[in-house]
Amino acid sequence: MKNVIEWIKNEWNSYSKNMRIALAVLFGLVALFGIFAIQILFWGLGYTDMNNNFAMGIWIIGDLGLVALGGGAFFTGFFLYILRVDKLEPLINSTVLLGFMCYLFTFILLVFDIGQPLRAWFGYSYPNWGPGLMPQSMLTEVVWCLTFYFLVLCVELIPIPLKHKIVDKIPFFHYFGHYLHKLMWIMAAVGTFLSFFHQGSLGGGMWGVLYAKPGWFRPHYFFLAIVAATAGGTSFMMLIPKIAGRIMKKEVAPKESFMTLARISGVMFVFYLIFRGYDLYSLFNTYAPLADRSYADILGGYYGWWVVIGELLLCLVPIVIFNVKKLREQEKLHFAGLVSGVAAISLSKVEAVLHGFSVPNFSWKGFTAYNPTVQEWFIFLGSLACMTLIYMAFARFFPLFPHLEKGGHGEGEATA
Amino acid sequence: MSGHVAPKKKVSDMKRLWGMAIDLDKCTGCGACQVACSQENNMPIFDDDSDLPKRVVFLDLMKVTNDNDRDAKFGDVKVAYLPKMCMQCAGNDPDDPQPPCVSVCPVVATDVGDDGVVSQIWSRCIGCRYCQASCPYEARVFNWWKPRYEGSFKEGLNPDVSIASRGTVVKCTFCSHIWKRERDRLIAKGVTDINAVQYTPACVAACPTGAMVFGDLKDPQSPVYEEKLKRDPRAVRLVHSIDALRDTNPAEYERRTKIKNYPNPKVWYLTSDQWLREKLSGFKKS
Numbered sequence: 001m002k003n004v005i006e007w008i009k010n011e012w013n014s015y016s017k018n019m020r021i022a023l024a025v026l027f028g029l030v031a032l033f034g035i036f037a038i039q040i041l042f043w044g045l046g047y048t049d050m051n052n053n054f055a056m057g058i059w060i061i062g063d064l065g066l067v068a069l070g071g072g073a074f075f076t077g078f079f080l081y082i083l084r085v086d087k088l089e090p091l092i093n094s095t096v097l098l099g100f101m102c103y104l105f106t107f108i109l110l111v112f113d114i115g116q117p118l119r120a121w122f123g124y125s126y127p128n129w130g131p132g133l134m135p136q137s138m139l140t141e142v143v144w145c146l147t148f149y150f151l152v153l154c155v156e157l158i159p160i161p162l163k164h165k166i167v168d169k170i171p172f173f174h175y176f177g178h179y180l181h182k183l184m185w186i187m188a189a190v191g192t193f194l195s196f197f198h199q200g201s202l203g204g205g206m207w208g209v210l211y212a213k214p215g216w217f218r219p220h221y222f223f224l225a226i227v228a229a230t231a232g233g234t235s236f237m238m239l240i241p242k243i244a245g246r247i248m249k250k251e252v253a254p255k256e257s258f259m260t261l262a263r264i265s266g267v268m269f270v271f272y273l274i275f276r277g278y279d280l281y282s283l284f285n286t287y288a289p290l291a292d293r294s295y296a297d298i299l300g301g302y303y304g305w306w307v308v309i310g311e312l313l314l315c316l317v318p319i320v321i322f323n324v325k326k327l328r329e330q331e332k333l334h335f336a337g338l339v340s341g342v343a344a345i346s347l348s349k350v351e352a353v354l355h356g357f358s359v360p361n362f363s364w365k366g367f368t369a370y371n372p373t374v375q376e377w378f379i380f381l382g383s384l385a386c387m388t389l390i391y392m393a394f395a396r397f398f399p400l401f402p403h404l405e406k407g408g409h410g411e412g413e414a415t416a
Numbered sequence: 417m418s419g420h421v422a423p424k425k426k427v428s429d430m431k432r433l434w435g436m437a438i439d440l441d442k443c444t445g446c447g448a449c450q451v452a453c454s455q456e457n458n459m460p461i462f463d464d465d466s467d468l469p470k471r472v473v474f475l476d477l478m479k480v481t482n483d484n485d486r487d488a489k490f491g492d493v494k495v496a497y498l499p500k501m502c503m504q505c506a507g508n509d510p511d512d513p514q515p516p517c518v519s520v521c522p523v524v525a526t527d528v529g530d531d532g533v534v535s536q537i538w539s540r541c542i543g544c545r546y547c548q549a550s551c552p553y554e555a556r557v558f559n560w561w562k563p564r565y566e567g568s569f570k571e572g573l574n575p576d577v578s579i580a581s582r583g584t585v586v587k588c589t590f591c592s593h594i595w596k597r598e599r600d601r602l603i604a605k606g607v608t609d610i611n612a613v614q615y616t617p618a619c620v621a622a623c624p625t626g627a628m629v630f631g632d633l634k635d636p637q638s639p640v641y642e643e644k645l646k647r648d649p650r651a652v653r654l655v656h657s658i659d660a661l662r663d664t665n666p667a668e669y670e671r672r673t674k675i676k677n678y679p680n681p682k683v684w685y686l687t688s689d690q691w692l693r694e695k696l697s698g699f700k701k702s
Contacts, residue, residue, distance in 0.1 A: 044582045045543075046560040051469030055548035055558065115543020115558065115583025122523040122542050130519075139522035139546050212505075212516040212552035212679045290676050292657050292698040361552050362655065363699045364480045 019247075026385045033382020036375040040112055047375045054357045058372045058380050059109045064349040066102040066109075067146070067202050068225065069342060072233025073099025073153065074188075074195035079264060081188035087260045090253035090403040093160050094244075095237045097394055100153040101387045103146060112379055138206040145198035152191045155180060163399045199229040207352055214291030214298060215359035216352075218282060224275050231268035232345025234261055235318060239338040244395055252401040259328060262337070266322025269341060273315050276348075280308070301367025303355040307347055314344035430530040431611045434590050435633035435682040436620070437640045437651070438499055440692060442627035445497030450477045452622030453501070456591060458577050460563035470560045474588035475501040475619055482691050496692050499619065499628065502555040502588035503654060503681030504534050508673060516679055517547035517556065525585075531595075532633070532682055536587045538580035547585055552655055552679055556587045590630075591617035633682060640684065650686045650693075657698030 012020065039047060050057045076095045080088040111117045123143040130136025135144070161167065162177030203225025207216040238261050245252040284295035291298075299305050317340035321327045328334050358367045372380075394400045453459070453475040460472055482494040505515035506528075515534050518526050525540035526547060536556075548556045562582040565573065573579070576593040580586045595615040602613055620628040631638035633645075645651045646662075653659055658678050661669035672678075685696055 044561060045558075046470065050545075051467075051560070052471075052548065052557050053469050053554060055545040113544070115545070115585075116541065116581065119523075119542040122540065126523045126525075126540065128519075128522055128524045137520050137522045137546075139520065139544060143522060206546070209520065210516065210550045211677045213550065217676065286675070290672060297699065357549070361554055362478075363695050364478075 023389075026389050029378065029382045029385035030389065032378040033385065036378045036382070037112065040375055040379065041117060045115055047373060049371050049373050049376065053368050054370045056113070056353060056357065057370055058376045059113045061349050061353045062109050062380050062383065063106045063113075064203055064352065065346045066106045067199065068229040068345055068349060069233050069236035070099045070102025070106070071195055071199045071229030072235070072237035073102075074149070074191045074199075075230045075233055075264075075268075076237050076261065077156070077184075077188040078192045081185040082192065085260060087254075087257050090257045090401065091237065091241060091261065093400050093402065094241045094252075096153060096156045097160065097391065097400060098237060098240055100150075100157045101390055103150045103153060105383045105387055106146065107150070109380070109383060138201045138209055142198050142202045142206065145194050145201065149191055149194040149198065152187050152194065156184065156187050156191070159184075160394070160400065161398050164397070195229075196226055199226045203228060203349070204352070207356055210356075213356065213359070213361075214288065214293055215356040217290075218279065218287050220275075220279065220282070224272075224279050227268065227272045227275050228345050228348055231265060231272040231318075232341055234265035234268060235338045235341030235345075238262065238265070239335075239342055240391065241401070242335060242338060244391070244401075248395070250401075250404060253403050255329075257403075258334070262322045262328045262334060265341060266318060266328070266337075269315055269318045269322065269344075273312070273319060276312070276315070298359065299355075301355065301358045302369045303351060303358050304367075307351040307355065311344050311347040311351065314340045314347065317341070318344070429610065431632075431634065433532040433633045433642075433682070434504070434630070435532070435640045435642065435684070436590070436617075436628065436630045437645060437684045437686060439627045439629075440496050440498065440685055440687040441650075441689070442625045443497055443499065444625060444627075445477065445479075446624065447477050448622045448624055449499050449619035449628060450475050452618040453588070455572070456574055456577070456594075456618035457588075458563075458565075458573050458579050460559070460561075461566050461569055462561065462564055463566065472557050472559055472563070472586065474555075474557070474586070475499055476554075480692065480695055482695075494689070494691060496687070496689070498685070498696070500553065500555070500654070501619070501683070502534060502590075503553050503679065503683045504528075504532055504590060505679035505681050506532060507677055508680045509677045513680075514677075516550040516552065520546045520550045522546065526587075529592075531592075533590050533592050534587070535589055535592070536585065538578055538584050538586060541580075541584040543583040543585060545585060553681070556585050558585050559583060591615075591619075594618070645684045648686065650688055651684050652687070652693045652697045653681050653684055654696055655698055656681060660697065 012023075015023065048057065073095050076088055076092065079085040080092055111120055114120060123140065124147075127140045127144065128135065128137035129140065135141040159177040159181045162173050162180075167173050168177070200222040205222035205225070208218050208221030210216045238258055241252050242258070283298065288295050288298045299308060318337040321333050321337035322341075328337065354370060358369065360366055360368070399405055450473060454473055457474055459474065465471055476499075478498040478500050480496045480498050482492075505517075507513040507515050515528055518528050518534060522544060523540055523542055525542070526534060526536045528534050543558065545558055548558060559580055559582050563579055574593075576597060594617065595613065598615045599610065599613050607613075614631075617630055620630045629639040631640045633640055633642040635641060636643075646659075656678065658669060658672055661672065687693055687696075
């Protein structure tokens, strides 16, 4: 015990002042997460600002955002293991870890969000499977697909800690990790298959099938969410290692890895913008009139026009930067493209959830608003803090960036 | 050649299709229906029930006013009160008619019976509130807090209705427990035909002006015979403006039903006020 305390002390003292402040903030958020988690789990959702009109809030936005951004893991894995784009290899460990954490915390936030967390397993025992092979409820599909894909991510993640120099010396773990790694292309294929479904169902299909709700109903929404995940997810999978590299002042992956993924992300953002344009066009011309609304009515309120315009403008940034070689090779512009891309997809999820609930159901009612309570904020931010700490721990103790091992840790080769 | 071909779908013996009609010209907004509903269905009572969006009621009495409410002079302000409960939607997809809320439930906690009533199993519900998101009538409510009954209210709870736990979605079921009670009563007398049983939900029984009527939508003798309601110029369904197209523009009506599955509610409102009909049916400005 004494040794452990001593080790923690030494570890803490080895960090810079800024890092210690950041860690203190993160641990503080995690502590608040714990306190409010107890309050919500034991005394219920009355402490949130959700209500019978605004039935879902910031945690569902978090779920949608995490799954869409974590979806970059399946897309990157698909390019690396199936299409054999080997340049992405240095980023894959970080990608798998990010995907794993995004999905893990999606489950955690979902547990907070349901009114009866102890009945969470009902999704497996009483699934709304419907009469055919396809699940009837989009949420049933989400629960099962997320679970399977999370298991795939677990298998993909295990070889990373097994490569730790101490663990790797044990022959069993060495060979176990090695053969798991050999299976990775199968995992990538299964993951791609599964992820296509739940990206669509959670991100868009879940809302698009609500046929009586004019803010949401459009059948193509399922496919739009898949494209959103491939575009925003790949940006996210570059953004986090980039930030890690800046903090560590090391080149965590070769520049060409980032450039390859940036090109993929740029092309996907073009597809996303075109699809989103069609989505808005059909909303204005087909689905809003079906519910006797004009597009001005549909996109009014607190989360309407400004969110959509903001999303479209943010989309343009990665499109311009990632598709022009000169621009994407400039470090600052590349970073701006990543931040904008991630923000654009996150904003689209804000629009999907908040705006959908905000649209009035009756002609004598106006748009409604939602203001998360302190419990909702800290559970949401605490989850992000947990994810950040896990990522930092992996970067510190496990071979998250194989490029560092190969290149002698690249001391002083800051990418910034 | 005689042969028996097994039916593809289970054929129900049920002939009933329960529905309701509410004459808003007769409604005084007294709220007796809401009180009766809350008492019948064991709605929780809190010290402070002023948090309206979180309040748990199956039947909500909504106030509807005309558009120019703010600037209207005395005499021009028009007000109507709207008893609004679950509309027991049927859906109109001919291949798979489903209310908007039933198909979305991930754990089959809600279903539509062959009497047309949309049920909810409190003890199966995980509280995901996806059904609340799907409902265009804001008819489903969530138990945000643990249900409480102050003072002697606990002694007056209805033993036929189970009390839902905190964190579950609940809804109006047209007081289907009363129907079950009536069936049991008739079975005890030797009547086994399910279609011989009639019943009246608590809200309808409590209405002092007779504004609310309840019955079988398929029965020509019923006060809510659907074919008659469809032809009634006073009849309108809540946020369901497609009904107006059926006679005026059949082609557009057909086109729209193919694009979208309309909820097809089983509760009809009756009023002679044009402004109110337009307000209720949709978003067209009067």
